Amino acid sequence: MSATNNTTSSTAASNGPWDAKLQQFHGGQDWANLDNFVEDFSVTTNAFGMPDSAKRVAIQSVEHSHHYPPADQEPAKSSLARFLWPEEFETERDRLILGNGASELIDLVIRMAPRGTWRPGPFRTQYKEYERSACNNDYDLLSAESLDKANVACLVNPCNPTGDYLDLPELKKWISDNVLPGGYVLIDESMQPWHSSEFRQHSLTTQRQYVEDLYKEQGISIFVMHSWTKLWCCTGLRLGSVVCPTAEHMRAIKKIQVPWSVNTVALAFLNAVVQDDEYLAKTWKMTPVWRQQTIDRISEMFPDWEFHGREFLSWIWLDTKSEDVAQKAIDLARAAGVPVRSGRPGYNLPTFIRLAVRESAKVDVLLGAWKSI
Known part of the structure; x- marks a missing residue:
């Protein structure tokens, strides 16, 4: 094979519940082990959370779960x-x-x-x-x-x-x-x-x-x-x-x-x-706004960091240019209850971090944690 599988490339410390010998690492696991959890920046989900209308229908459907x-x-x-x-x-x-x-x-x-x-x-x-x-x-x-x-x-x-x-x-x-x-x-x-x-x-x-x-x-x-x-x-x-x-x-x-x-x-x-047009309308309106606001704020703190991705995306892929700085940012975010995704496990890009687009109040917590970098 001329390219290698990254399934086992993660360090044991960052794998969490994943079996590094058998499974491909994926983010979104840290939140469950945090006593001070605030927001999960490690997954690229919609900043508006699960739509209430569909959530209500899903909860009601449990009543029919005794049927196939x-x-x-x-x-x-x-x-x-x-x-x-x-x-x-x-x-x-x-x-x-x-x-x-x-x-x-x-x-x-x-x-x-x-x-x-x-x-x-x-x-x-x-x-x-x-x-x-x-x-x-x-x-x-x-x-x-x-x-x-x-x-x-x-x-x-x-x-x-x-x-x-x-x-x-x-x-x-x-x-x-x-x-x-x-x-x-x-x-x-x-x-x-x-x-x-x-x-x-x-x-x-x-x-x-x-x-x-x-x-x-x-x-x-x-x-x-x-x-x-x-x-x-x-x-x-x-x-x-x-x-x-x-x-x-x-x-x-x-x-x-x-x-x-x-x-x-x-x-x-x-x-x-699929019928919730209002939810998608506010997603399309606010995601680019919150994304750019977050980039602007991080750029002020860390002018050497490099940002990647189109303006409509629900996440930011950023290069800190330093493995040590990236790891410190990851550790501080986790300690503050706002975990981000490391580029090391799975992707083998240890200077990179991925963070989800979120509203400014949640970003305040993340950037507050990063002040000591």
């Missing part, structure tokens, strides 16, 4: 289809399937994919579940810098954690340049809906003709992955989906997916949350 959830994932699946394709959802929903978080669907698609080589997107690093699944399924890993086309390519767009982003023409060119005929492409658009109220026109989900033509002409299958737990701040519910190139691909996933993969509470939440 619907095996066809309805009506939640159709409701999500209507959210993705307001006009064409009836013709598009047969390409859509829900999962127990995006991680389940990533693993299922890569199990189905043609064996051979695997490559990540062109960025310095990206969400590691794709690489983990490729390693578990014995792919030969290519580096992001490799000039060879791969049988399977996985690109996170916008890229978590780096904040890099390819517009549709750039994304299509990358696919053309990096995927072998007959290959699979997994494009993770989990953070794409943060773009704006017009996110759909910037998404591969609405490029059906392009996807169909690529499959017919070159046999290349494009899967658009979504984790919905960040946008609607419900990571504990585990909600993901994939838009497949054809209905036949969707049925192939359904055949190997375990029954009742998405539970009753998660389905009820999803069915309600």
